[in-house]
Amino acid sequence: MITLEDYSRYVDREIIEELHLLAKGLRGIKILHVNSTKKGGGVAEILSRLVPLTNSLGIETNWEVFSGSDEFFRFTKKLHNMLHMPNQGSIDSEDINIYLKTTYDNMQKINTENYDVVFIHDPQPLGLVVKKMKNQKWIWRCHIDTSTPDEKAWSFLELFVNSYDACIFHIPEFVYKNIRIPPYIIPPSIDPLHPKNSEIDEEFIAETVARYGVDASRPIILQVSRFDRLKDPIGVYKAYRLVKKKYDCQLVLLGSYATDDPEGEEVYKEVLSLISEDKDAFALNLPPDSHREVNAFQRMATVVLQKSIREGFGLVVSEAMWKGKPVIGGNTGGIRRQIVEGYTGFLVNTIEGTAYRTRQLLSDESLRRKMGEYAREWVRHRFLIIRHLRDYLMLIKSLL
Template sequence: MRVIDPVPLRSDVLAAFFDLIGPDRAAEVRAAAARIVERLDGGTLWHVNSTARGGGVAEMLHLLVPLYRALGVSCRWAVVDGDDRFFDVTKKLGNSAYGSTDPGDRLDAGAVDGYLAHLDDEAGWFAELLGANDVLLPHDHQTAGLVPPLAAKVSAVHWRCHVGVDASTEGSEAAWAVMAPLLDDADGVVFSVAHHVPAELADHHFAVIPPVIWPYAPKNRPLADDAVRDLLDRCGLGPGPVPPYVVADGPRDPGVPLVAQVSRWDRLKDMHGVLMGIAGSASDAHLALVGPDPAAIPDDVDQARWFATCLEARRALPAPVRRRISLVCLPMDDLDDNAHLVNAVQRTADVVVQKSLAEGFGLTVTEAMWKARPVVGSAVGGISAQIDHGRNGLLLSDPHDLAGFADLVTGLTGDAVDGVALGTRAHEDVRRRYLPDGDVLAIAGLLAEEDRT
């Protein structure tokens, strides 16, 4: 277990955020923070997850922890450490929670016992840092096993879940058979999407709090035109030489539309399906599949395998099709630099896609919407809550329908659909619903609810 200290939030940035949301919302968030401070009574609000880099939860915590501190709330962040065996178990547990019925994702009793033993050891170290008035907010399946050994050490535990499945499967039921009993001592559970609350937790007190983005983060802040050009070159999507971490047959033709998906190299993000759908279409758009260096995400041991799947599929394509598909593996040694690269790709893309097979929420969708990009997303998980089909984006009803996916994308790149209007409405929806003042108000309400249950 490690304690992470994100970069502090500057007072001028907080002031800019208050200007962005307006005086009424600014007053509400300050009052909510004051209620949290009163509830903690000298204690600390702890977030706990399994990685400090890579993935939506880590990105969100790099925002939320400094924001809460700037608002006067004692807030800290701890990360669970583990070896490949631990993260192999948690990957299988997460895949199952997303509905996977792949035999390779099944967990035997020994694997579950190892997962619990490791978290029990982690909890022993972490307990030394905790006070009786502290509140824990552990995130996702990697932390569920911390609840039993730590619940009695603090004033409350609210476990947050960002994964889930739209319809229960044998795999998801197996995952919840492991996790639900671990949450008996939790004061509450928090889901990103209401319909992801499983039947196994139907009698538990739960809340729905969507993830949020920070407008001033390197991934979301405005970029000057010359900066975008330089960053695109570094992604292999400009006129310059293709860097070694990009798989491409040469510079992108700037005269054709750019379609991009930014996500992990993960079965459920279906980068391979995106590749095959665009490759099989009549579109002349250039596709950029943008993900992290597969070796740089310690809590996801499948990245290299799924990147290799995309690499082999691309190699098998005819040369004219292959030339309009780039695989971009962004370096992860400098997180701000990585975020600027993603920012430039999303801002430049004529269409941003997120063709997930399952999704907890989909922060990349929120990010693209904030940049006023037209988004094509699968109608799964939180994506279906974010996108109102035809108003602020387009939804693919069946994420396995490659032809239907290609048709939606081609409608935007061919101007059959007004992408500018979709993007404009998308930006305003994010400003209204998915900025971080909403998280502060929701946590204040969550802690206040404890007094009424």
């Protein structure tokens, strides 16, 4: 089992000792996390590491998954898009009925009664708060940019949100202006010991890239993300085509489906159709647990993109930066907190801007190396899981 001591080569000793002191004051409490998928997406990945790490400190912590039908997840995906921005759909009575019925079904299966602190992640399991008991603390962890939501979507959330004791957002800009419960700011994190981020040998990297038909001897432009329109894979391809006019390069769009995102397959098929006649463009739909493969592609990539139109946080940026890669990212959401313009990467607003910065990095190896060194140190100090765990424990301590 991984323990805090395993992270001592990445963080200062004082931080490890502080976590032990925090945990000592919280022993005896029980914590529950609830989200909507065990695999696929950043939330599941964080919980898969954060839960056992909290247990290793002697604080009993469990993780339950909220289940639903395809109809339910189609509605919550629409709700997700509406929370990001207005005019992305509407909510009708049938949507509400499906949400309430699914919440009721999960109330029968998920035991929340025996916990002192319950973390609910994102809108899917939000309604479980009706089970909240006296002396419990319930925290809603929102992984979405709700700074400019569709008012209908936020009105729907308000049926439940105000029953929570606190809510957590990634960055201050994400906090909805009219929220009535205390908001806290806790950015997400990556785990340097996770198979996606740990050191791997060069032979495995080369074998992995070759297995998918990618030529390691030529520049590789990479974007790792779910197949989601808000990640703008079509815009990435268009930028790559502009770059290819000058550089003999390849594009890899690497992603997977999340079980709570029914649009993934549809977007993936659109991408496949777009690149079907381009022998240097690859759309790789890998299983959600293909962590070592993702690691290999990020380490082999010449230039890494994350050209999101809207973004919650976009931890793939920190993943690539941890491997010493500068990242060209969409000027939105949490990407702005990870990329320091001109030092750890570049922020872009257009397809043309993406192509320009990609050409700049392709042409200057020393710039890529220097920015990559800054990028890794930026992540080490701000976006590793040890800091994330400390933030959670301090929040719990303040609430209790």
